[in-house]
Amino acid sequence: MNNHPDNLFNTPGANLLAILLRKLRSYFKASAADWFRGALVAAAMLLSVVFLRVAVAQQISADATGVVQGTVHSVGGKPVDGAVVRLERKDASGGVETRTNAEGIFAFSSLQPGTYLLSAEKLELHSRAVAVTPFSRGTQQKLDLVLEEGTSVSSNSGAASSSSRQAMAFADKPNFTVAGVTDWTAVGGHGSDSMLRTSEALASETVTLKPWEERGSIGTVDAAPVMKETEGKLRAEVGHSPGSFEANHQLGEFYLRTGRYGESLAPLQNASRIDPENMENQYDQLLAYEQSGRVAEAVARVHELLKQHGSGKLYRLAGELDERSGDPLAAVHEYEEAVSLEPSEQNYFEWGSELLLHRAVWQAQEVFRRGEEAYPKSARMQTALGAALFAGSLYEEAAVRLCSASDLAPMDPEPYVFMGKMQIVAPDILSCVEQRLARFVKEQPDNALANYFYAMAILKRQQHSADTEATYQAEKLFTKAVTLDGKCGDAYLQLGILSASRSKVPEAIDFYKKAIEGEPQLGEAHYRLALAYDRVGERAKAEEEFKLHDEIKSQQAEAVEKERREVKQFLIVLPDQPVPSTHDKSN
Numbered sequence: 057m058n059n060h061p062d063n064l065f066n067t068p069g070a071n072l073l074a075i076l077l078r079k080l081r082s083y084f085k086a087s088a089a090d091w092f093r094g095a096l097v098a099a100a101m102l103l104s105v106v107f108l109r110v111a112v113a114q115q116i117s118a119d120a121t122g123v124v125q126g127t128v129h130s131v132g133g134k135p136v137d138g139a140v141v142r143l144e145r146k147d148a149s150g151g152v153e154t155r156t157n158a159e160g161i162f163a164f165s166s167l168q169p170g171t172y173l174l175s176a177e178k179l180e181l182h183s184r185a186v187a188v189t190p191f192s193r194g195t196q197q198k199l200d201l202v203l204e205e206g207t208s209v210s211s212n213s214g215a216a217s218s219s220s221r222q223a224m225a226f227a228d229k230p231n232f233t234v235a236g237v238t239d240w241t242a243v244g245g246h247g248s249d250s251m252l253r254t255s256e257a258l259a260s261e262t263v264t265l266k267p268w269e270e271r272g273s274i275g276t277v278d279a280a281p282v283m284k285e286t287e288g289k290l291r292a293e294v295g296h297s298p299g300s301f302e303a304n305h306q307l308g309e310f311y312l313r314t315g316r317y318g319e320s321l322a323p324l325q326n327a328s329r330i331d332p333e334n335m336e337n338q339y340d341q342l343l344a345y346e347q348s349g350r351v352a353e354a355v356a357r358v359h360e361l362l363k364q365h366g367s368g369k370l371y372r373l374a375g376e377l378d379e380r381s382g383d384p385l386a387a388v389h390e391y392e393e394a395v396s397l398e399p400s401e402q403n404y405f406e407w408g409s410e411l412l413l414h415r416a417v418w419q420a421q422e423v424f425r426r427g428e429e430a431y432p433k434s435a436r437m438q439t440a441l442g443a444a445l446f447a448g449s450l451y452e453e454a455a456v457r458l459c460s461a462s463d464l465a466p467m468d469p470e471p472y473v474f475m476g477k478m479q480i481v482a483p484d485i486l487s488c489v490e491q492r493l494a495r496f497v498k499e500q501p502d503n504a505l506a507n508y509f510y511a512m513a514i515l516k517r518q519q520h521s522a523d524t525e526a527t528y529q530a531e532k533l534f535t536k537a538v539t540l541d542g543k544c545g546d547a548y549l550q551l552g553i554l555s556a557s558r559s560k561v562p563e564a565i566d567f568y569k570k571a572i573e574g575e576p577q578l579g580e581a582h583y584r585l586a587l588a589y590d591r592v593g594e595r596a597k598a599e600e601e602f603k604l605h606d607e608i609k610s611q612q613a614e615a616v617e618k619e620r621r622e623v624k625q626f627l628i629v630l631p632d633q634p635v636p637s638t639h640d641k642s643n
Contacts, residue, residue, distance in 0.1 A: 124188055125163035126199040126452075128156045128176045135160025136203055139178040143188070145171070176201040184425060186453065200450040202421065204231055232419045234388050237624035240415065251481045253616065255447040258474060262443045263409045265436050267401075268468040283314065294323065301330040305337050312340055317347040335365055342373055346380070355381050368398025372406055384414055384624055395423075401431040405440060412444050415625040420444040435465035439474055446478050454478060455486035462492045469503065472496040476509025479516060489513055497533070504541035507533040511550065527554065538570070545575030552584060564588050579608040 128139040141162040144151030151172070156162045162176075176183040183201035290310055293303040308324035311317070324341040331337065338361060345354035358374045375390035391407035404427030412420035424441035431437055438461035445454035455478065461471035472493060479489045493510040500506050511533035518526040531554055537547035552567030568585035571578055586601035 124167065124172070124174065124199065125161070126201065127160040128162065128178075128183065128201045128203060129160050130181075130203055136176075136178055139176045139203065141174070141176045141201070143167075144173050144175075174199060174201070176203060178203060184429075186456075199453045199456075200445075200448075202418070204422070230392065230419070231422060231630070232416075233629040234385065234392075234411075234416065234419075234626045235629045236627040237385050237414070238627055240620035240623065240625050251449075251483075254477055254481045255443070256616075256620075258443040258477065259412045259415075259447060261474075262440045263413055265405075265409075265439060265470060267434070267436050268465045268470075286310065298326075299330065301327050301334065301337075304330065305334070305340075308337075308344070309340055312344055312347075317344050320344045321348065335361075335367070335370075339369065339373065342377075346373075346377060351377060351380050366393075366397065368394040368400065368403055371397060372403050375406060375410065379410065384410065384626070388414070388626065399430060401427065401434050401437065404430065405434075405437060408440055408444065411626065412440070412447065414623060415447075416628055417444060417447045419626075419628055421448060433464060435461040435468055435471060438464065439471045442471070442474060442478075451478065451482045451484070451486060455482075455489050459488040459492050462495070466495065466499055469496070469500065469505070472509065473505060476505070476512065479509070479513050485516055485520060490517060502540055504537040504544050504547070507537040507540070508544060508547045508550075511537070511547070515550075530554075542570075543574035545571040545573075545578045545581060548574060549578060549581045549584070552581070552588075556584070556588060561588050561591055565592075577608055577612070579605050579612065582608060 124143060128136045128141060130136060135158070136156060137158045137160065139156045139160070139162075140153055141156060142151060142153045143164050152164060154162050154164065156176075172188045173185045174188045175185040181203035183203055186199055186201065188199065287307075287310060290303070290307040293300070294307050297303050304323040304327035308320045308322075308327060311320035311323070321341070321344045324337060324344055327334070327337045328341055342354050342358055342361075345351070345357065355374075355377045358370065358377055362370055362374060371390045371394035375387040375394065378384070378387035378390055388407070388410050391403065391410050394403040395407050404423060408420045408423035408427060411417075411423060421441065421444045424437060424444050427437045428434070428441055438457050442454045442457035442461065445451075445457060455475060458471045458475040458478070462468070462475070465471070475486070475489045476493060476496075479486050479493075490510070490513040493506070493513050496503070496506040497510045511530040514526050514530040514533070517523075518530070531551065534547045534551050534554075537544050538551070541547075548567050548571035552564040552571060555561075555564035555567060565585065565588045568581050568588060571581040572585070575581070582601045582605040586598045586605060589595075589598035589601060
């Protein structure tokens with residue numbers, strides 16, 4: 057049944073109106089007294105209809121859960137006009153569709169509760185389906201869809217963990233070509249400078265992400281005696297059988313796994329001389345060269361081996377070595393080859409991270425999406441995709457991906473840290489983030505960053521709807537953060553801002569000083585301390601803090617520009633575009 061208020065009179069309650077009209081016709085033929093009584097009845101019945109209409113409208117308003125809106129664009133980032141956008145209930149009980157305007161924008165409103173699948177298509181191009189769950193009445197979800205060739209809009213095909221699904225996931229060629237490198241031009245970076253810097257920082261952090269289950273140190277102080285005993289046994293084996301491949305390999309691998317890279321080289325090289333065809337030992341030897349700083353030797357050796365053994369694992373290591381030696385163009389092609397030979401979670405992740413690091417934002421999204429389809433249980437892949445989406449200004453979808461990552465690995469702090477940083481600089485409230493940050497605090501109450509990021513999310517909500525209680529809740533969390541970590545300058549800074557807002561200037565000054573003690577390069581703390589000094593009449597101190605703020609700001613801007621110059625940006629060529637020369641365009 058269509059419950060729109062305009063269709064109220066098509067509902068059973070509309071019978072009242074029909075009865076009313078019949079009564080009025082009969083009362084016109086009655087006596088004056090009867091007419092008067094009839095008019096009263098008619099008025100009462102009319103009021104009943106009005107009240108019923110209002111009640112139904114209010115119920116419909118209570119059931120509707122907000123707005124889903126966004127844009128549809130091509131892989132190259134251009135808005136697509138006239139694309140058909142569908143929003144279908146995941147339980148297949150119905151759906152709606154609309155078309156994008158000239159700016160590629162679409163919107164759905166007055167949605168009923170439930171989970172939906174959002175997708176778009178135009179001609180032979182399709183987007184991937186995105187799960188959408190409107191969170192609460194009045195909220196808005198902003199999601200952006202990318203039209204690609206050969207993309208299935210269905211997301212109900214089940215888990216993709218089998219080798220056949222992994223191979224299918226990359227059976228087709230990528231929808232782009234990395235043709236060269238150039239200097240930084242801010243491609244993919246939109247909005248304020250703080251958002252751009254955050255996206256760049258998250259891109260760098262993405263590269264270092266490890267699977268949650270693989271984290272942790274190899275050894276502890278308590279394990280030292282056991283490790284020493286193990287080393288003694290392995291050395292004794294080599295001494296007893298110096299010509300044994302297995303004895304040399306195991307000793308070298310032991311040193312490699314415990315971070316003693318220089319010591320691992322001799323036994324690994326001995327093992328290689330004994331059995332040069334053993335690729336596991338060759339791989340360990342390359343790692344030992346790399347980790348001990350002998351990158352040039354590792355690069356030369358890995359390319360020799362690739363001529364003989366083209367495995368995905370070896371291509372991935374070649375990409376890592378090429379990046380370290382300053383050849384990102386070679387590296388990205390090595391990673392691409394690794395995925396085509398072996399579409400593993402690790403290979404997808406490394407390729408996408410390389411693209412993201414070098415500002416190929418839309419292409420990184422494409423690779424991470426494919427990796428997420430093949431490995432839907434990988435929290436790391438979801439986190440990386442979130443970082444790539446944020447870099448492309450798709451803030452709400454980025455948040456959804458990070459929230460999903462935190463659901464997959466609730467004890468992993470990385471997705472929470474990423475979403476916490478995004479929430480601070482995002483232009484709007486990211487709908488699922490505050491709830492997940494609350495869980496972060498619940499799961500890890502003694503984590504200073506958990507308390508800090510949750511407090512910042514609360515304050516952001518409070519800015520949109522005045523809530524004194526929320527401010528005090530945030531203040532308690534900031535206080536706990538600095539209690540857990542006395543060097544948490546950002547939390548001290550926020551405590552100072554809250555004190556200043558209550559005209560407690562001396563208290564604010566103390567907090568700003570502690571913020572600077574914890575983080576001397578925290579420019580905003582110097583600036584706000586200067587304002588506080590000026591307010592209490594200490595002009596000389598104010599001038600000194602203003603000067604320090606300006607110096608720090610200038611130094612940080614120079615450092616950012618230096619980093620941007622050092623990280624070359626990929627030149628991307630899309631289908632049907634001519635491929636330019638692949639030499640470095642910055643020269």
